[in-house]
Amino acid sequence: MRLFRLPFWVANKYFVVGILFAAFVLFFDSFNIVERVKLSRQLRESREELSYYDTEIVEIKRQLDELLVNDATAEKFARERYLMKRENEDVFVILEK
Numbered sequence: 024m025r026l027f028r029l030p031f032w033v034a035n036k037y038f039v040v041g042i043l044f045a046a047f048v049l050f051f052d053s054f055n056i057v058e059r060v061k062l063s064r065q066l067r068e069s070r071e072e073l074s075y076y077d078t079e080i081v082e083i084k085r086q087l088d089e090l091l092v093n094d095a096t097a098e099k100f101a102r103e104r105y106l107m108k109r110e111n112e113d114v115f116v117i118l119e120k
Contacts, residue, residue: 032038049056090097101107108114 090100102114106114106116
């Protein structure tokens with residue numbers, strides 16, 4: 024005489040093997056759920072970074088076109104970026120804290 028009876032779905036060997044297979048695939052396989060979440064997050068961050076650099080490239084190309092066309096802009100760029108000056112000028116650099 025049995026003390027208790029197992030439900031039919033627990034006693035079914037196909038169900039038990041299916042649950043074990045699902046657990047293996049979800050948690051122990053090389054592409055488990057944790058790895059998938061990490062890769063998904065990394066992909067999203069890479070796409071955001073790509074979008075940022077695409078906008079930066081467009082802005083830098085616009086600045087380059089402006090520098091090549093306009094001499095006054097090129098002079099302003101050289102003065103601000105590389106602290107260049109004319110012979111009769113003095114340059115004072117003010118650093119912000």
